[in-house]
Amino acid sequence: MEVKKILSYTIPLYGNRRIFPYGRMRVEHEGKEYVVRFGNIDDQGRFYITAARRRFYFRNAGSLHAPRFEFYNPDEVRRVKRTASRREDLLNTLVDHMVEDAGNQNRPVIEKLAEYGFTEDELVLTLGFPPEEVKSVMLSLNGGEQYAV
Structure with missing residues (x-):
């Protein structure tokens, strides 16, 4: 069509x-x-x-x-949303385990995820880390320079 x-x-x-x-x-x-x-x-x-x-x-x-x-096709949209939701649930479970393994400290997990390429928006909006902590880690990883969001 x-x-x-x-x-x-x-x-x-x-x-x-x-x-x-x-x-x-x-x-x-x-x-x-x-x-x-x-x-x-x-x-x-x-x-x-x-x-x-x-x-x-x-x-x-x-x-x-x-x-x-x-x-x-509405059936295709539903399937894609279900798959994306499942991926997000699995990612959140992995991050929760990373935080537990780090002694319930967010900073080491944020640093590791930032090294893997996660952006500030992904860390804050998708994974729910505190914005101040993420901003602090991103600044320290970039040597105090401004970074791309």
């Missing part, structure tokens, strides 16, 4: 019982072109169109005023 052209695009302001953009677009699927309406939302809040008696899900990868629609 591919968007060929957005034929009409309306951003609702008030009074027409809609809260999301809607309109019509020309799409191509398996060599055939269709003109379809968009703006429909399923019970899980996903935007979709119907073409060739099938439902196709899409998202706006652009902005509200400069839309760029991409089609996706």
Whole structure:
């Protein structure tokens, strides 16, 4: 499924019982072109169109005023999210064991992970280390110079 052209695009302001953009677009699927309406939302809040008696899900990868629609398979998105969540859980378990092995001290673990290439954002936002401690370690590893975040 591919968007060929957005034929009409309306951003609702008030009074027409809609809260999301809607309109019509020309799409191509398996060599055939269709003109379809968009703006429909399923019970899980996903935007979709119907073409060739099938439902196709899409998202706006652009902005509200400069839309760029991409089609996706919701089953594939769920699988990727599950896999990413599992990886994050395993990583957090490994880091927890590293902290325990270091006598419940964060600093040696932060130093080791920074040497492995973890950035300040990854250490703070993903792994949950205290920002002050991470900043201190990053400064000391770079010899007091400013570093890239």
